[in-house]
Amino acid sequence: MSEIIKIVIDGKEIEATKGQTILQAAVNNGIYIPTLCAFDGIKPKASCRLCTVKVNGRAMTACTTPATEGMEIENNTAGINEIRKAIIEAIFVEGNHFCPSCEKSGNCELQALGYRFMMMVPRFPYSFPQRPIDATNPKLLLDTNRCILCLRCVRGLKDENGKSLFAIKHRGVHAEIVMDHEVCANISDEMAQKAMNTCPVGVIIKKEKGFDEAIGTRKFDKQPIGHEIENKFNQGGN
Amino acid sequence: MSKKITIEPVTRVEGHGKVTIKFDDAGNVEQSRLHIVEFRGFERFVQGRPYWEAPVLVQRLCGICPVSHHLAAAKALDVIVGAGTGNGLTPTGEKMRRLMHYGQFFQSHVLHFFHLVSPDLLFGVDGDPAIRNVIGVAMKHKDLAVMGVMMRKFGQEIIAATAGKKIHGTGAIPGGINKHLSIAERDSFLLGADPLNIDKMIEWAQAALDFLKDYQKKNTDFIDNFSKYDSNYLSLVRKDGALDLYHGVLRAVDANGKKVLNDVDYQEYDKYISEEVRSWSYMKFPYIIDQGKEKGWYRVGPLARLNTADFIPTPLAQKEFEIYKAYTNGKPNNMCMHNHWARLIECLHAAEMIKVLLNDPDLLSGELVTKGTKTNRGVGLIEAPRGTLFHHYEINENDQITKANLIVSTTNNNEPMNRSVNNVAKSYMNGKDTITEGMMNAVEVAIRAYDPCLSCATHALGKMPLEVTLLDANDNLIDRKRS
Ligand code: SF4
Ligand code: FES
Numbered sequence: 179m180s181e182i183i184k185i186v187i188d189g190k191e192i193e194a195t196k197g198q199t200i201l202q203a204a205v206n207n208g209i210y211i212p213t214l215c216a217f218d219g220i221k222p223k224a225s226c227r228l229c230t231v232k233v234n235g236r237a238m239t240a241c242t243t244p245a246t247e248g249m250e251i252e253n254n255t256a257g258i259n260e261i262r263k264a265i266i267e268a269i270f271v272e273g274n275h276f277c278p279s280c281e282k283s284g285n286c287e288l289q290a291l292g293y294r295f296m297m298m299v300p301r302f303p304y305s306f307p308q309r310p311i312d313a314t315n316p317k318l319l320l321d322t323n324r325c326i327l328c329l330r331c332v333r334g335l336k337d338e339n340g341k342s343l344f345a346i347k348h349r350g351v352h353a354e355i356v357m358d359h360e361v362c363a364n365i366s367d368e369m370a371q372k373a374m375n376t377c378p379v380g381v382i383i384k385k386e387k388g389f390d391e392a393i394g395t396r397k398f399d400k401q402p403i404g405h406e407i408e409n410k411f412n413q414g415g416n
Numbered sequence: 417m418s419k420k421i422t423i424e425p426v427t428r429v430e431g432h433g434k435v436t437i438k439f440d441d442a443g444n445v446e447q448s449r450l451h452i453v454e455f456r457g458f459e460r461f462v463q464g465r466p467y468w469e470a471p472v473l474v475q476r477l478c479g480i481c482p483v484s485h486h487l488a489a490a491k492a493l494d495v496i497v498g499a500g501t502g503n504g505l506t507p508t509g510e511k512m513r514r515l516m517h518y519g520q521f522f523q524s525h526v527l528h529f530f531h532l533v534s535p536d537l538l539f540g541v542d543g544d545p546a547i548r549n550v551i552g553v554a555m556k557h558k559d560l561a562v563m564g565v566m567m568r569k570f571g572q573e574i575i576a577a578t579a580g581k582k583i584h585g586t587g588a589i590p591g592g593i594n595k596h597l598s599i600a601e602r603d604s605f606l607l608g609a610d611p612l613n614i615d616k617m618i619e620w621a622q623a624a625l626d627f628l629k630d631y632q633k634k635n636t637d638f639i640d641n642f643s644k645y646d647s648n649y650l651s652l653v654r655k656d657g658a659l660d661l662y663h664g665v666l667r668a669v670d671a672n673g674k675k676v677l678n679d680v681d682y683q684e685y686d687k688y689i690s691e692e693v694r695s696w697s698y699m700k701f702p703y704i705i706d707q708g709k710e711k712g713w714y715r716v717g718p719l720a721r722l723n724t725a726d727f728i729p730t731p732l733a734q735k736e737f738e739i740y741k742a743y744t745n746g747k748p749n750n751m752c753m754h755n756h757w758a759r760l761i762e763c764l765h766a767a768e769m770i771k772v773l774l775n776d777p778d779l780l781s782g783e784l785v786t787k788g789t790k791t792n793r794g795v796g797l798i799e800a801p802r803g804t805l806f807h808h809y810e811i812n813e814n815d816q817i818t819k820a821n822l823i824v825s826t827t828n829n830n831e832p833m834n835r836s837v838n839n840v841a842k843s844y845m846n847g848k849d850t851i852t853e854g855m856m857n858a859v860e861v862a863i864r865a866y867d868p869c870l871s872c873a874t875h876a877l878g879k880m881p882l883e884v885t886l887l888d889a890n891d892n893l894i895d896r897k898r899s
């Protein structure tokens with residue numbers, strides 16, 4: 179049996195299993211820590227730093243830091259939330275995020291985070307980068323204007339031979355996500371939909387789906403992001 | 417002394433425009449022009465974008481009439497996704513869109529009448545500018561102001577229930593619509609507490625119309641003779657000649673009512689309509705090719721629609737249509753201010769149509785979308801509150817838009833508005849020593865009769881003001897009015 183340890187998040191003692199990350203322990207206990215690059219089934223790599231928490235006073239990424247006995251963690255505090263808000267704003271200005279005409283609106287995690295953290299006007303200047311659209315695949319469209327380089331697609335989307343559907347080209351500020359056209363050539367509808375769902379924003383688009391979900395029925399129309407985690411805890415009756 | 421006047425910004429129209437009136441040495445109006453500061457950015461902006469974004473993207477070119485753009489774009493894309501034109505959609509798809517459209521019509525016509533026009537009627541064209549505005553109306557005629565606000569709200573709620581939001585919704589998608597109407601929504605519109613139910617709205621639409629008819633009787637000279645001139649008139653009509661604001665064939669009649677465009681398929685609009693560029697204006701001048709540049713210009717909007725249509729397919733509006741037509745002995749109506757009369761008849765028709773649709777079970781269930789064989793070109797026309805609106809898109813094999821051409825209602829009325837300005841400037845200002853604020857407002861009243869959406873015509877982002885300037889023969893500034 180796995181060993182049970184105790185950690186404290188924002189003054190509340192919770193149980194974790196040894197080997198779990200802080201993020202996993204928090205989620206299991208109905209505590210929301212915001213994330214972008216961490217995604218179900220993908221080993222976290224801490225590229226967005228949105229899950230930053232303070233562990234015994236030091237800033238760490240919750241998605242990669244293992245929980246250890248007696249850890250004191252600050253999560254939902256004004257200071258940390260301000261850092262997260264700044265990160266969200268920085269991500270917004272780095273790309274071209276025009277929510278009003280984006281079909282991912284309402285299902286977009288970045289937009290939902292903007293709302294949750296009450297982003298008004300970003301404190302940084304917009305950079306309006308020039309980025310390409312790749313529409314040549316019959317089922318998928320790639321609009322890299324909205325890419326936040328979380329790498330969820332590169333790391334989480336593979337075909338049956340284990341080949342990645344997407345790859346990263348160049349490094350640093352020139353980094354860009356590209357589609358592997360050979361791998362994607364005969365992609366199924368289900369895979370195309372999965373690819374769209376994997377992308378937290380509106381880069382990977384399943385073609386001709388468009389705005390088929392009415393306003394009011396989209397993922398974040400009624401509940402802010404993170405609510406599913408917080409709700410799970412409430413319904414758990416702990 | 418010769419002089420030139422510029423009226424800028426023209427108040428109580430939507431958008432930004434500038435009127436310049438130039439006088440000769442005898443103090444007569446030599447030339448007047450309505451300039452629109454135009455920005456055709458959107459047609460370029462959509463290039464390269466996936467086609468299904470267009471209905472949501474292009475509606476942003478106007479904060480005033482987004483629903484019309486949303487629907488015109490969706491209609492063009494219906495053709496591209498192989499759903500055919502107009503009645504190619506499922507009953508639910510077409511009827512939900514119609515409901516959205518009539519909701520928009522209703523609230524737009526109401527807004528125009530109560531907020532923008534009633535001040536001129538209640539206080540006079542040369543009334544005190546300090547009270548000649550919607551606030552003045554609210555203070556002196558509270559009941560009227562309340563009606564205006566509540567009617568507008570009702571129309572906006574219809575839009576929200578069909579498009580998902582009051583402005584800039586997403587309801588119409590290529591080949592159909594993305595939602596049904598819920599029973600709760602339907603019941604709130606049918607049975608809501610007074611005044612927010614459809615029966616009250618029909619009653620109030622009738623009351624507003626009665627108010628205007630009464631005003632016309634008491635001010636016949638002004639309403640009938642203020643800027644009247646012959647022209648061609650263009651709009652969509654249903655195949656059987658009925659007024660249809662959502663879909664139909666393209667018809668134009670001349671000043672005598674003779675058909676100069678005989679119910680043609682608008683997919684080929686560019687065979688019949690062309691746009692002339694003139695050096696002094698950014699806004700183009702559309703004309704009917706057969707008639708030539710000189711004679712081929714036409715008017716669109718309420719006045720035009722009631723000149724082209726043979727009848728209105730709802731009973732109350734049809735009754736009013738008969739009275740209205742009898743006034744000109746069945747001949748096309750050329751009186752500019754009768755736009756207001758026609759607009760309120762349409763407002764009544766829109767309310768009646770909303771009621772018919774609300775009682776239709778197709779809104780509550782049924783297939784939302786239909787698609788067929790894809791094509792690379794689609795044209796969507798719709799009768800927007802301000803007149804015929806053209807959207808034309810072409811796509812490449814990767815589903816990206818390669819070409820967009822929009823002719824907005826206000827652009828269709830470009831030449832007519834210029835004529836009206838000229839008429840009024842001449843009749844009010846010729847040979848006058850001093851040009852009063854009232855005279856300048858008269859010019860604006862003529863423009864307002866068309867309910868121009870300059871925001872839209874200029875494809876500018878958001879709302880902008882408008883200005884009138886007077887210049888002498890040597891282009892020296894005499895006066896300027898801006899608000
Ligand atoms: S395409 Fe989407 S999933 Fe891939 S890196 Fe960019 S934002 Fe992340
Ligand atoms: S979620 Fe932990 S760094 Fe991105």
Ligand code: NI
Nearest residue numbers: 478481869872
């Ligand atoms: Ni407009």
